[in-house]
Amino acid sequence: MRLSGKRIILGISGSIAAYKSASICRLLISEGAEVQVVMTESAIQFITPLTLSVLSKNPVATGMVRPDQTWENHIEKGLWADLILVAPASAQTLSAFAEGRCENLLQAVFLSARCPVMVAPAMDHDMYLHPSTSHNLAVLKSRGTLVLDTVTGELASGLYGEGRMQEPETILERVCLHFSNRNLPLSGKTILLSAGPTREPIDPVRFISNHSTGKMGIALAQALQESGAHVILVAGPLQRPVPKGIEHVPVETAAQMLMECLRYFPGCDGAIMSAAVADYRPVNPHDQKLKKNGAELNLNLEPTADILATLGQQKSANQVLVGFALETENELEHAQSKLERKNLDLIVLNSLRDVGAGFGTDTNKVTLLFRDKKTVEFPLLSKDETARRIVDSFIPLINANA
Numbered sequence: 001m002r003l004s005g006k007r008i009i010l011g012i013s014g015s016i017a018a019y020k021s022a023s024i025c026r027l028l029i030s031e032g033a034e035v036q037v038v039m040t041e042s043a044i045q046f047i048t049p050l051t052l053s054v055l056s057k058n059p060v061a062t063g064m065v066r067p068d069q070t071w072e073n074h075i076e077k078g079l080w081a082d083l084i085l086v087a088p089a090s091a092q093t094l095s096a097f098a099e100g101r102c103e104n105l106l107q108a109v110f111l112s113a114r115c116p117v118m119v120a121p122a123m124d125h126d127m128y129l130h131p132s133t134s135h136n137l138a139v140l141k142s143r144g145t146l147v148l149d150t151v152t153g154e155l156a157s158g159l160y161g162e163g164r165m166q167e168p169e170t171i172l173e174r175v176c177l178h179f180s181n182r183n184l185p186l187s188g189k190t191i192l193l194s195a196g197p198t199r200e201p202i203d204p205v206r207f208i209s210n211h212s213t214g215k216m217g218i219a220l221a222q223a224l225q226e227s228g229a230h231v232i233l234v235a236g237p238l239q240r241p242v243p244k245g246i247e248h249v250p251v252e253t254a255a256q257m258l259m260e261c262l263r264y265f266p267g268c269d270g271a272i273m274s275a276a277v278a279d280y281r282p283v284n285p286h287d288q289k290l291k292k293n294g295a296e297l298n299l300n301l302e303p304t305a306d307i308l309a310t311l312g313q314q315k316s317a318n319q320v321l322v323g324f325a326l327e328t329e330n331e332l333e334h335a336q337s338k339l340e341r342k343n344l345d346l347i348v349l350n351s352l353r354d355v356g357a358g359f360g361t362d363t364n365k366v367t368l369l370f371r372d373k374k375t376v377e378f379p380l381l382s383k384d385e386t387a388r389r390i391v392d393s394f395i396p397l398i399n400a401n402a
Contacts, residue, residue, distance in 0.1 A: 001032030014042025078112030088122035125161030184228025312343030
């Protein structure tokens with residue numbers, strides 16, 4: 001069992017997503033964890049302490065004073081745990097954590113903790129996107145709190161959007177990954193990764209795209225995860241499944257990919273941009289399917305946003321940014337120019353002139369170019385091995401900026 005011997009405090013705050021806490025508790029225990037539950041008073045309105053007590057096989061703490069009128073030792077709880085997992089974490093609880101307020105037992109345990117804290121936010125779409133919530137999450141991340149970003153889906157309000165808590169099975173995988181990665185070189189690091197193609201619509205059934213399958217991106221995601229990183233994968237349509245434990249943010253267009261990368265990049269230690277982003281898009285996509293009438297069809301195209309250059313402009317001194325370059329001529333010269341123009345720390349060069357490299361293959365042949373003009377050329381390797389070598393070169397750059 002992956003969590004055998006691990007002691008976890010499951011904090012539950014007031015959100016309709018609290019009904020999922022029973023499943024989270026059960027899954028943690030099924031992997032061998034010892035679980036103690038701490039609930040806020042508002043959480044009791046959504047799920048009963050009795051349910052959690054039966055599942056955890058431990059009394060549930062709901063206030064600073066126990067039913068027998070003895071003091072609930074929050075400091076003892078904070079020292080007992082190997083991990084505090086707050087799921088769901090409401091907007092109010094996140095605000096209290098960020099501001100250091102101590103108005104209930106869960107907040108007191110948070111302030112007393114000497115172990116890592118992981119939070120799974122859950123709230124309505126507009127609350128999640130409010131600048132105050134974004135600020136609180138950024139503050140918590142900057143202090144080392146592990147934040148499981150929400151997913152897009154149907155919300156309790158009936159709206160569809162961001163703010164939905166991660167599913168219990170995904171949360172379990174993240175907890176297991178946290179403990180398995182603690183001594184790995186990228187442990188505690190969050191890495192943004194882009195992968196796959198983008199699709200730029202011509203009409204509702206046709207689009208401009210390229211031959212990227214996302215194989216290289218998936219291989220990089222696995223290599224980063226195996227090195228201990230929390231990976232946020234912003235990806236266009238993929239032809240391979242996303243590994244468990246990877247935070248997958250699906251997109252279609254270059255504009256959507258840019259929006260998501262800008263949303264996640266400030267909270268990341270580094271980014272690897274391996275996506276094959278379309279350089280152009282139709283100026284005026286048609287709302288209805290274009291009918292074939294025998295005449296020529298002329299498309300007016302405009303450039304898409306340069307995601308890599310935009311991130312390069314926003315990159316802080318302690319972030320590492322890696323780009324990819326696919327060239328057909330003057331490869332080294334063009335790649336070096338791209339690295340300098342876009343403020344990259346490392347660029348991975350592919351050449352379509354190399355047999356076995358490029359889109360759709362299971363192999364790749366790349367050359368790494370660094371800011372100091374150093375180059376490292378790898379032979380033709382599997383994409384999995386190529387990814388491992390890229391990540392091995394990425395790790396010293398991340399650690400040098402820590």
